[in-house]
Amino acid sequence: MIRDIVVDIDQSTGNGLVIVMSPYNPQDVPKFKSAGYRWTAVQKMWRAPLTLDSCQALRREFGDRLAISPELRDWAWAERRKTEALAELAKATSATLHVTPSLSPLLAEKMAARTYQQVGARFIAEAGNCLIADEPGLGKTLEAISGLMEAGKWHGPILIAAPLTSLRTTWLRELTRFTPDAHVTVGVALQQDSAGMRRALMQDWLDGYLATPAEAHVLVINPEMVREAQTKFPVIMGITWTAIIVDESHKYLTGVRSVQNLTKTGAAMLALKGDTRIAMSGTPMRGKPRNLWGTLHWLRPAEYSSFWRWADRYLVVEDTRYGKKIGTIRRGREDDLYRSLDKIMLRRTKAEVVTELPPKAYIDVICDMPAAQARQYTQMSKQAFAELGDEKLTAAGVLAIMTRMKQMATCAWGSGVNGKPTAKMRPEVSGKTAVIEQMLIERGIAGDDREGMDKIVIASQFTEVIDSLGEFLESIKVEFMKITGAVKESHRVLVTETFQAEGGPRVLLMNTMAGGVSITLDEHCDELIIIDETWTPDDQEQLEDRIHRVSRIHQVMIYKLITADSIDEYIKEVTIAKDVVQKTLLDGRRGVDLAVRLLGR
Numbered sequence: 226m227i228r229d230i231v232v233d234i235d236q237s238t239g240n241g242l243v244i245v246m247s248p249y250n251p252q253d254v255p256k257f258k259s260a261g262y263r264w265t266a267v268q269k270m271w272r273a274p275l276t277l278d279s280c281q282a283l284r285r286e287f288g289d290r291l292a293i294s295p296e297l298r299d300w301a302w303a304e305r306r307k308t309e310a311l312a313e314l315a316k317a318t319s320a321t322l323h324v325t326p327s328l329s330p331l332l333a334e335k336m337a338a339r340t341y342q343q344v345g346a347r348f349i350a351e352a353g354n355c356l357i358a359d360e361p362g363l364g365k366t367l368e369a370i371s372g373l374m375e376a377g378k379w380h381g382p383i384l385i386a387a388p389l390t391s392l393r394t395t396w397l398r399e400l401t402r403f404t405p406d407a408h409v410t411v412g413v414a415l416q417q418d419s420a421g422m423r424r425a426l427m428q429d430w431l432d433g434y435l436a437t438p439a440e441a442h443v444l445v446i447n448p449e450m451v452r453e454a455q456t457k458f459p460v461i462m463g464i465t466w467t468a469i470i471v472d473e474s475h476k477y478l479t480g481v482r483s484v485q486n487l488t489k490t491g492a493a494m495l496a497l498k499g500d501t502r503i504a505m506s507g508t509p510m511r512g513k514p515r516n517l518w519g520t521l522h523w524l525r526p527a528e529y530s531s532f533w534r535w536a537d538r539y540l541v542v543e544d545t546r547y548g549k550k551i552g553t554i555r556r557g558r559e560d561d562l563y564r565s566l567d568k569i570m571l572r573r574t575k576a577e578v579v580t581e582l583p584p585k586a587y588i589d590v591i592c593d594m595p596a597a598q599a600r601q602y603t604q605m606s607k608q609a610f611a612e613l614g615d616e617k618l619t620a621a622g623v624l625a626i627m628t629r630m631k632q633m634a635t636c637a638w639g640s641g642v643n644g645k646p647t648a649k650m651r652p653e654v655s656g657k658t659a660v661i662e663q664m665l666i667e668r669g670i671a672g673d674d675r676e677g678m679d680k681i682v683i684a685s686q687f688t689e690v691i692d693s694l695g696e697f698l699e700s701i702k703v704e705f706m707k708i709t710g711a712v713k714e715s716h717r718v719l720v721t722e723t724f725q726a727e728g729g730p731r732v733l734l735m736n737t738m739a740g741g742v743s744i745t746l747d748e749h750c751d752e753l754i755i756i757d758e759t760w761t762p763d764d765q766e767q768l769e770d771r772i773h774r775v776s777r778i779h780q781v782m783i784y785k786l787i788t789a790d791s792i793d794e795y796i797k798e799v800t801i802a803k804d805v806v807q808k809t810l811l812d813g814r815r816g817v818d819l820a821v822r823l824l825g826r
Contacts (some may be wrong), residue, residue, distance in 0.1 A: 356570040358505075431464075
């Protein structure tokens with residue numbers, strides 16, 4: 226075999242390139258492109274980012290035709306050993322912390338009880354910029370704090386961007402407890418919050434940092450503030466951060482769809498200055514592999530510089546009349562993709578690392594519709610079939626019809642102010658409300674015989690349903706608390722702390738999306754009632770793991786309310802993954818066909 230393709234390394238740029246010199250052969254061009262290489266006319270060579278993926282893709286296309294330089298060969302062997310070491314570390318059940326015990330003895334002691342968290346901290350130290358994708362509830366917060374200590378980054382300005390619900394309930398609480406010597410500021414006011422108040426808080430933080438720059442100064446903010454940083458919060462963009470942590474990164478970095486296709490928040494996150502970056506998410510793909518690229522690009526932009534090159538290598542990409550369509554992982558490339566992630570992503574589940582924690586138990590509770598609700602549901606079902614027969618119906622219209630039918634399966638609806646639909650969560654017009662009332666009576670929360678201390682979470686994806694259920698609970702004199710998108714951050718903190726404490730209201734009503742991330746509700750709660758499931762399983766998992774956490778070993782019961790002879794029941798019977806349902810509903814005529822099946826006709 227003639228070795229006519231010379232492969233070398235160019236480290237004159239910051240992150241290095243693989244460069245290829247080869248005699249022109251038109252049959253080789255598609256192979257180079259398939260491997261993710263680009264032709265540079267000025268230098269007359271093919272180039273790709275210096276990564277093991279680039280090298281392996283080239284080997285896969287050209288095999289023994291490659292003449293590899295000694296410098297590239299040495300680099301590749303060293304990189305391979307590092308990747309293999311990280312893969313082995315990820316499988317470990319414990320690791321030695323070198324720095325944390327001296328900086329925070331209490332944190333080291335806490336992690337000694339959950340030794341897999343030691344592994345997470347050492348992975349951050351060894352891997353550098355990385356994604357901690359442990360299942361929700363395993364303690365990613367402590368891993369990130371200890372990881373920065375282990376990496377020698379617990380000093381100077383440190384930025385943490387997290388959802389509003391976790392700024393104080395998670396980050397401030399844990400930082401205050403385990404790093405009492407650090408200067409920690411939450412850049413969102415608890416009372417009378419405003420842009421001016423946030424600027425004042427950040428100025429106080431900046432003054433503290435400038436006075437003692439060698440110490441650890443942590444600023445905790447909401448990612449939406451990064452989007453407005455240039456005009457409202459210049460401190461955020463003006464600092465070169467020692468480290469940046471993005472919590473629940475799937476909510477913000479999926480906005481980085483490609484180098485050219487960015488949301489405002491995604492573009493602002495990329496503009497932050499700081500070499501050490503940590504992303505945290507228990508559900509990083511959000512049901513679609515393509516969603517992972519935004520996080521990878523944010524972590525290592527030179528290595529993951531092209532979305533389409535990455536997608537062509539690992540995902541199904543189809544050309545349609547409307548452009549390219551991105552699908553799931555390509556058959557035969559699964560192992561390649563997972564191996565490529567070994568050096569940048571750590572993912573463990575509760576079943577792997579906390580074997581003593583019982584798995585969640587799921588119980589389907591069948592609810593019968595009262596006559597009034599059944600009449601309305603039947604009428605709306607007929608209207609839905611008529612609409613589905615419209616050839617001009619858009620894909621989004623199909624999904625809207627299905628969502629409306631899910632609402633009707635929950636309760637009857639009326640017309641409120643300005644004709645806005647209003648949920649009626651009362652037993653006489655909602656089979657699910659009748660079941661909820663009975664379950665609360667059985668637990669001594671409602672009815673005449675009220676006793677006990679255990680608490681329960683009740684969740685719906687529809688805020689109107691939550692609000693209406695709250696009105697019903699008031700009518701039967703059941704105390705409750707509520708978390709929806711309309712609840713201010715200061716009140717969320719109060720609700721979370723009250724629910725975690727002994728006594729107080731035993732019922733927490735929660736919007737699935739508003740309350741499903743970054744809060745812990747497990748101290749006195751073993752049960753969750755899901756009124757209606759979302760189309761995306763990741764949203765459900767985030768919700769369930771608010772009470773299924775390693776901080777307390779207990780059996781968690783998940784009750785799913787399913788209305789008989791309704792779309793609820795038909796969705797359950799359809800033999801396709803739930804995350805495929807939404808995708809299919811948005812897929813033209815196939816979406817209409819599936820919608821008809823889900824309506825039971």
